[in-house]
Amino acid sequence: MNVESPVTHAPQKKVGVNKTVLVVGLILVLPILVLFAMSFGNDPHAVRSPLVGREAPPFDLVSVQDGERVSLASLKGKPVVVNFWATWCEPCKQEHGVLTQGAKIFGDRVQFVGVVYDDQKPKIEAFLERYGSGYPALIDDGGKAAIAYGVTGVPETFFIDANGKVVSKYNGALSPDRLREHVAQLLGVP
Amino acid sequence: MRRLIAFLPLAVLGAIAVPVIVSPAAATAFAAPAVCLPVVASAPLLASAPIDRALGGGDVVQAGTSADAEEPTMERLIDRAFVATVVGQPAGRPLTGAELETRTHEVGLLLRCPVCQGSSVADSPSSTAINMKNEVRDLLAEGYDQQQILAWFEASYGQFVLMEPKAEGLNMLVWLGPGIVLLAGLVIVAVQLRKSMRSGDPEATEATPAADPEMDEWLREARALAFGADGDRPADPNESHGKV
Numbered sequence: 140m141n142v143e144s145p146v147t148h149a150p151q152k153k154v155g156v157n158k159t160v161l162v163v164g165l166i167l168v169l170p171i172l173v174l175f176a177m178s179f180g181n182d183p184h185a186v187r188s189p190l191v192g193r194e195a196p197p198f199d200l201v202s203v204q205d206g207e208r209v210s211l212a213s214l215k216g217k218p219v220v221v222n223f224w225a226t227w228c229e230p231c232k233q234e235h236g237v238l239t240q241g242a243k244i245f246g247d248r249v250q251f252v253g254v255v256y257d258d259q260k261p262k263i264e265a266f267l268e269r270y271g272s273g274y275p276a277l278i279d280d281g282g283k284a285a286i287a288y289g290v291t292g293v294p295e296t297f298f299i300d301a302n303g304k305v306v307s308k309y310n311g312a313l314s315p316d317r318l319r320e321h322v323a324q325l326l327g328v329p
Numbered sequence: 330m331r332r333l334i335a336f337l338p339l340a341v342l343g344a345i346a347v348p349v350i351v352s353p354a355a356a357t358a359f360a361a362p363a364v365c366l367p368v369v370a371s372a373p374l375l376a377s378a379p380i381d382r383a384l385g386g387g388d389v390v391q392a393g394t395s396a397d398a399e400e401p402t403m404e405r406l407i408d409r410a411f412v413a414t415v416v417g418q419p420a421g422r423p424l425t426g427a428e429l430e431t432r433t434h435e436v437g438l439l440l441r442c443p444v445c446q447g448s449s450v451a452d453s454p455s456s457t458a459i460n461m462k463n464e465v466r467d468l469l470a471e472g473y474d475q476q477q478i479l480a481w482f483e484a485s486y487g488q489f490v491l492m493e494p495k496a497e498g499l500n501m502l503v504w505l506g507p508g509i510v511l512l513a514g515l516v517i518v519a520v521q522l523r524k525s526m527r528s529g530d531p532e533a534t535e536a537t538p539a540a541d542p543e544m545d546e547w548l549r550e551a552r553a554l555a556f557g558a559d560g561d562r563p564a565d566p567n568e569s570h571g572k573v
Contacts, residue, residue: 189487196411196485199403208403257456282460283408289485291443291457 188289188297188308195221195299196287200254200277203263209252209275211303218249218325219299223285225258226266228293230312239273241318246274249322254279256293298325408464409471416480419472433466436475440465440482441490449492
């Protein structure tokens with residue numbers, strides 16, 4: 140049953156925009172929106188490293204495979220891909236295949252080097268025996284190289300040109316496409 | 330005046346909370362995830378590492394301690410030569426003994442552990458932090474001063490590695506922001522206070538709402554319906570005690 144209320148509805152008051160609230164709100168919210176907008180479309184793995192565009196920190200480390208020393212200076216004249224990795228890092232296992240394949244494909248033009256971060260020699264040897272070895276795996280004794288390169292986790296890969304300058308850096312496991320892109324950039328080919 | 334009194338606690342709370350939230354130290358904590366976003370992918374890997382390694386124990390290769398300072402390895406010789414090209418020759422005097430350890434801890438407090446959540450290198454037990462602490466110790470023993478050591482780490486990691494952002498460029502917002510917000514709050518309070526003073530007796534103004542015949546008429550109708558033709562309010566229970 141519908142009973143009509145004898146009381147009319149309350150008169151609607153005009154709700155105006157409080158300019159002060161609007162201005163303060165915009166001042167607070169706009170910078171956040173601008174920051175969000177700036178971040179959209181960025182590849183979270185393509186990190187801006189302070190080393191990009193600068194001379195790559197030198198290293199002279201011992202290879203796990205043959206015990207020989209490998210220095211960055213000895214590789215000068217050829218672009219270098221320096222990959223920081225560890226046996227305890229799961230994505231490194233996945234990336235290892237990509238890099239090994241990359242070393243086979245680009246090996247004549249680019250030198251691939253792995254720097255093992257915070258690890259143990261027997262574990263590295265077991266890892267390489269199981270997953271294969273296509274390029275030197277160097278032990279970073281005391282993490283000096285990792286510190287000089289500003290490594291914050293593994294895997295991280297630095298692409299260094301023939302003159303020893305860092306061209307780009309990639310955080311996380313490289314996919315074949317990403318590796319190809321970075322190597323192409325390193326070699327200056329489209 | 331009532332509006333002012335209601336507004337004051339909010340202003341005080343804002344004045345206290347905003348500087349705390351926007352303080353440089355807090356800002357770096359908030360900024361860290363943004364700077365560290367790409368690292369997030371690799372951070373769980375570090376977390377999933379064996380605990381003995383995470384604590385810097387086990388048979389993990391650990392070099393760079395003060396014990397082997399007399400016989401520098403090739404890695405350390407190269408490292409030292411490169412540090413000089415980045416931050417120049419040592420500007421201080423070489424430290425040793427207890428002074429070296431104290432300064433190592435002090436400088437370690439100024440550096441962020443890159444694999445931790447807001448911890449300094451001095452506070453973190455992770456192997457990365459231990460390596461960084463060893464690097465600090467090495468550099469202090471070589472005679473590098475605090476400013477040079479911070480500059481060396483910043484050259485590799487960026488400003489993210491500094492526990493306190495530098496007071497320059499956009500960072501100035503972090504340093505000046507709290508003051509600006511506090512000042513803005515005071516200005517708002519002052520303006521409100523002035524408005525109230527100008528409008529005469531603020532208490533009276535607040536107590537008597539502005540006349541609105543349309544609204545009054547509606548209220549009368551609603552009261553009549555609820556409480557009777559005279560539209561009187563029912564007696565307040567507290568008042569009824571006094572009436573009897």
